[in-house]
Amino acid sequence: MRLADRLHFARAAVTGAPWRSALSVLAMSIGVAAVVVLTALGDGARRYVVGQFSAIGTNLVIALPGRTGTGGFNPATAITSTPRDLTVDDAASLLRLPGVRRVAPLAVGTSEIAANGRLREVMVVGVSSSYVPMRNFELAQGQNLPDDDWNRAAPVALIGDKIREELFGPTPALGQLVRVGDRRLRIIGVLKPVGQGLGMNTDELVIVPVALAQALFNSNTLFRVLIEANSRPAIPEVRERVLQRLKERHRGEEDVTVITQDAVLATFDRLLGALTLAVGGIAAISLAVAGILVMNVMLVAVTQRTGEIGLLKALGAPARTIRRLFLSEAAMLSALGALLGYLLGQAGAFLLRQLFPVFPAYAPDWAVFAALATALLTGLLFGVLPARRAARLDPVEALMKH
Amino acid sequence: MPLIELQQIERRFQLGDTTVNALAGLNLRIDAGEYVAVMGPSGSGKSTLLNLLGLLDRPQSGTYRLENRDVTTLTVDEQAAVRSARIGFVFQSFHLVPRLSAAENIALPMTLAGIAPAERKARVAEALAAFGLSQRADHRPDQLSGGQRQRVAIARATIMRPALLLADEPTGNLDRHTGEEVVDLLEGLNAQGVTLVVVTHDPAMGARARRQLVMEDGRLKYDSLASDAGDAPR
Numbered sequence: 001m002r003l004a005d006r007l008h009f010a011r012a013a014v015t016g017a018p019w020r021s022a023l024s025v026l027a028m029s030i031g032v033a034a035v036v037v038l039t040a041l042g043d044g045a046r047r048y049v050v051g052q053f054s055a056i057g058t059n060l061v062i063a064l065p066g067r068t069g070t071g072g073f074n075p076a077t078a079i080t081s082t083p084r085d086l087t088v089d090d091a092a093s094l095l096r097l098p099g100v101r102r103v104a105p106l107a108v109g110t111s112e113i114a115a116n117g118r119l120r121e122v123m124v125v126g127v128s129s130s131y132v133p134m135r136n137f138e139l140a141q142g143q144n145l146p147d148d149d150w151n152r153a154a155p156v157a158l159i160g161d162k163i164r165e166e167l168f169g170p171t172p173a174l175g176q177l178v179r180v181g182d183r184r185l186r187i188i189g190v191l192k193p194v195g196q197g198l199g200m201n202t203d204e205l206v207i208v209p210v211a212l213a214q215a216l217f218n219s220n221t222l223f224r225v226l227i228e229a230n231s232r233p234a235i236p237e238v239r240e241r242v243l244q245r246l247k248e249r250h251r252g253e254e255d256v257t258v259i260t261q262d263a264v265l266a267t268f269d270r271l272l273g274a275l276t277l278a279v280g281g282i283a284a285i286s287l288a289v290a291g292i293l294v295m296n297v298m299l300v301a302v303t304q305r306t307g308e309i310g311l312l313k314a315l316g317a318p319a320r321t322i323r324r325l326f327l328s329e330a331a332m333l334s335a336l337g338a339l340l341g342y343l344l345g346q347a348g349a350f351l352l353r354q355l356f357p358v359f360p361a362y363a364p365d366w367a368v369f370a371a372l373a374t375a376l377l378t379g380l381l382f383g384v385l386p387a388r389r390a391a392r393l394d395p396v397e398a399l400m401k402h
Numbered sequence: 403m404p405l406i407e408l409q410q411i412e413r414r415f416q417l418g419d420t421t422v423n424a425l426a427g428l429n430l431r432i433d434a435g436e437y438v439a440v441m442g443p444s445g446s447g448k449s450t451l452l453n454l455l456g457l458l459d460r461p462q463s464g465t466y467r468l469e470n471r472d473v474t475t476l477t478v479d480e481q482a483a484v485r486s487a488r489i490g491f492v493f494q495s496f497h498l499v500p501r502l503s504a505a506e507n508i509a510l511p512m513t514l515a516g517i518a519p520a521e522r523k524a525r526v527a528e529a530l531a532a533f534g535l536s537q538r539a540d541h542r543p544d545q546l547s548g549g550q551r552q553r554v555a556i557a558r559a560t561i562m563r564p565a566l567l568l569a570d571e572p573t574g575n576l577d578r579h580t581g582e583e584v585v586d587l588l589e590g591l592n593a594q595g596v597t598l599v600v601v602t603h604d605p606a607m608g609a610r611a612r613r614q615l616v617m618e619d620g621r622l623k624y625d626s627l628a629s630d631a632g633d634a635p636r
Contacts (some may be wrong), residue, residue, distance in 0.1 A: 005513045016501035162541070311497045312457060315558075316486020317514045320480040395458040 010328035014336075016176045017301065020062035021333060024181040024297040028337020028379065029344055032371045036345025038283045039367035040352065042276030047360040049268050053261065057134045058230045059232055060261040061239045063094075063225040063246060068255055068368035085248050088144035088150050088210055093249060094227055097241045099234040101381075104131040105210045106224040107151060109217040113159075113206055115167045115178040122163060122206045124180060126213020134157070134228050137202065142174045142189030145209055161193040162203035180206060188365070235260050280367050284374055290337065293377030298330050298386035301392075309390050310398025319391040326387035327380065336378020338372045345371075404470070405597050406432040406455060411464035413450055413620075414493060414544045422499040424450040425461065425618040432443065432599065434565065439611035441602045448601050449570065455599060456482040458570045467563065486515050491557030492588070492594075496551045498543040498558075504550075505530065505539040506558045529557040532585070549580035556587055560596065566589060569600045573607060580585050586611065603613035 001009075015023045040151045107126035112119055120188040125131075129147040132139070146154050157180065164173045176187050187210065214220060229238040237379065243258045250256070276297035302309070312322055345363060352361040413425040423445045431507060432438055437517055438450045445603060449450050453459040457473060466474045473484060491497075497506050506513075512591065514523045530536045533553045552572065559567060573581030592598040602608050616624035 001514050001515050005519075009513070012501050034520070058482075307497060308499055311484065311493075311499070312510075312514065314456065314485065314491045314497075315511045315514055316482050316484075316489075316562075318482040320479070321514060396453045399458070 001317070001324070002396040006263065006321075006325060006328050007332075008390025009325060010332050013301070013305075013325075013329050014332050015318055016320055019305075020300065021296050024333045025295045025337040025340060027286070027293040028334050028375055029339075030044060030342030031283070031290040032338050032375050034283040034286050035280055035343060036363045036368055037348040037352070037376075038370075039276050039280040040248035040345070040349035040361040040363035042279045043364045043367070044271065044352070044359050044361035045150040046276060046356070047303060047362075048271035049272060050265060051360070055136070056261070057136060057226065057228065058261075059235055060134075060263055061227040061235060061242055061258060062261065062264075063258045064223070064254050065221055065256055067255060075193050075315035082340075084253065085254055086225060086246070086256055087220055087222065088214070090246055090249055091222060091225045092150060094225065095244055097245060097316050098239070099230050099238045099241065100199075100227055102134055102143035102228040102359040103228050104128050104134050104226040105222050106131070106226060107217065107219065107221075108212050108215040108223040109208075109213065111181040111182050111216060113163065113167070113178055115176060116171075118162075118167050122180075122204060124206045124208060124216065126208050128210055128368065129224070131132075131207070134226055137194070138192045139189045142187070145187060146205065148214060150209075152209065154209050155183060155185045156188045156209065158189040158191060159229060160191050160201070160203040160205045162201070163206060164190050167186060167392050175253040180208070183212065183216060184254055185212075194316075200344040213221060214330055218260040228358070235262060250260070257277070264320070276339055276367070280370070287371070287374050290375070291334075291382040294333055294337075294379050295382035295385060297333070298326060298383055299330070300328065301388045301391070302386050306393060306398045306401040309393050310395050310401070314399060323387045326390045330379050330383025330387070334375050334383075337379070338375035341375065342368065342372060374387040403434050404431050405434040405436070405468065406430065406468040407465075408454075409465050409467075410538045411454065411461045411466065413454065413461045414449075422431045423447075423620045425454065428464070428620070428622065430615075430622065431595065433593070435595055435599055437589070437598045437612045438600070438615060439613070440599065440617060441603070441605070441610040442615075442617035442623070446617040450620075452568050452570055452599065453603050453615065454492060455566070457485050457502065463615040486511060486550065487562060488565050490557050490562065490564040492552070492556055492567065492569040492572045494518045496543070496548075496555045496575070498551055498554060500543050500623060503540045503542055504535055504546065505556045507543070507554055508561055510558060511562045525561060529561055533557045547580075548576050550584055552576060552580075552584050553587065556584070556591075560591060564596065566579045566597045566599070569598070573602070575606065581607075 063086065077324045088105050094100060104127050109124055110121060111124045128150050129145040132144050138270055145156065145158065157174065157178065167173065167178070168176065173187050177184050177186060190303065191202065227238060229235045229243055239258050239260050246256045247254050265312055285388050309322060349361045349363055408428055408430040411425050411428040415422045415424055436576065436583055440451060442448050450459065454461060461474060468484065468488065473481065476484065476611065499510065501512070508529055509522045509526045512525065530539050535550065537555055538550055541629065546554065555571060572588065573584055576584060588598055608614055613627040614624070615622060
């Protein structure tokens with residue numbers, strides 16, 4: 001039998017039982033669409049986090065107190081607190097290292113901010129003036145923190161756009177006095193709205209001189225020291241030098257952790273890449289389910305068309321032809337399902353992007369390819385059993401069932 | 403010239419504990435161009451005989467020679483090839499593929515045999531005209547009358563120009579008038595040289611054949627050719 005004739009025959013069989021065909025096409029398409037949408041979500045999350053992490057600055061090396069890995073919580077640090085503080089002077093000493101462009105000490109805590117009779121909880125970040133350009137923040141009004149001695153606690157503050165909105169509304173905020181903790185500070189600048197940035201909502205920050213923050217929280221240690229290298233290739237040596245310098249200053253004890261933005265980025269990338277793969281794998285189970293459904297539908301077709309199979313045999317069709325006819329039908333059903341699922345999945349990803357514009361929900365090419373290939377393969381694989389059953393029917397018995 | 407030669411054909415079925423002898427020691431010779439009616443009560447083995455002649459079934463022992471070739475030893479696929487080229491079937495319940503048009507149903511044996519579409523088209527058009535179905539080419543079986551359906555089935559059975567046409571109760575599902583038309587059609591084909599074997603319950607139809615076979619318990623009880631002096635079947 002010619003290929004074109006076989007496809008024609010299979011197509012007639014598919015359209016001849018529209019409900020049965022629609023059901024298996026639907027199942028297959030839901031499977032493929034699930035893979036496309038879920039991997040789009042997973043990969044979107046990866047892109048989102050990577051993008052957010054890149055947004056904290058470029059060529060950054062980050063020093064943090066204690067010998068924790070990049071992995072986060074280490075049980076040792078819970079019992080033995082950091083032996084030596086990471087101080088503002090430590091941070092200042094890094095300024096003179098070769099390859100270092102800028103350094104920003106970072107002390108973080110929560111406090112209250114009050115003005116105009118309104119009060120709210122805020123995250124207070126104590127930094128130097130270099131912090132704002134390093135994080136690529138821009139000022140909507142006013143000016144940056146004064147560029148003076150890091151140990152001087154000038155009573156000034158920059159506030160995020162949302163804080164300004166909540167405390168002052170339409171009235172000008174610049175030059176106003178606010179109370180932060182037990183201090184009275186003058187607002188000298190307002191940040192432009194930027195949105196989310198790695199768990200810290202920049203629009204809800206209050207930025208003050210680092211010495212002021214340390215006094216406010218009664219602490220000498222820094223939360224982080226951000227170091228910006230001159231160039232990307234300089235990052236590893238800068239990291240090495242920072243570690244060396246801090247070790248020297250801490251009497252040879254390596255009690256700080258120095259990580260690079262690249263390394264953190266790569267970790268996130270790997271982690272979320274694996275997540276996407278896992279989610280895609282879970283969605284692929286639905287493809288297997290769809291494959292079983294196609295098999296079921298084809299088995300029903302074989303049962304319902306037993307008489308027809310007997311006829312084809314009587315008309316001289318060899319077993320091979322009958323097997324191929326039913327395989328073609330299964331392949332056609334799964335191909336249709338895969339195509340429809342692909343379109344559905346892309347439409348779903350498009351909808352996600354429309355609903356959450358910040359979230360880059362694009363299904364990765366490998367996932368789309370894998371979903372389509374798996375759909376076709378499972379369809380064929382699960383089509384083999386019904387096709388063989390059809391080909392093995394005894395013609396005399398088959399002809400009696402009509 | 404013999405078309406069919408059956409020698410000592412045995413066909414037994416296992417039904418639970420009992421063995422049924424559907425065909426027992428059957429010897430039969432049918433010449434090319436004959437018109438044979440096979441009659442007998444239900445369970446006499448006439449359907450088994452027809453399936454055997456059509457290579458849909460195999461005997462446990464004995465030989466079946468079709469056109470001087472032993473076809474009992476052929477593989478399943480080789481038998482399928484013989485069916486495709488040399489044997490046509492007409493069934494009581496027509497056995498048309500419901501989703502295909504009349505023309506596509508007639509073309510089905512050629513499609514399965516891989517004959518080129520252009521030739522198929524020409525031969526189907528010829529057959530449609532010959533069977534008075536030209537106006538019905540694009541109709542699906544459920545849009546055809548019983549007589550038209552059986553004409554489509556006969557056109558399909560003869561489209562490969564077989565040597566042997568096997569009809570199993572071809573008029574069983576038709577009223578008297580359309581049944582006669584179908585029989586006329588089959589007899590016309592026989593007149594053109596096709597060997598016709600009809601299984602029937604209908605004595606009137608059986609009487610029209612040039613040769614009558616009556617079967618009972620898997621054996622030939624009566625052959626009008628062998629015993630001209632014997633009892634004529636009622």
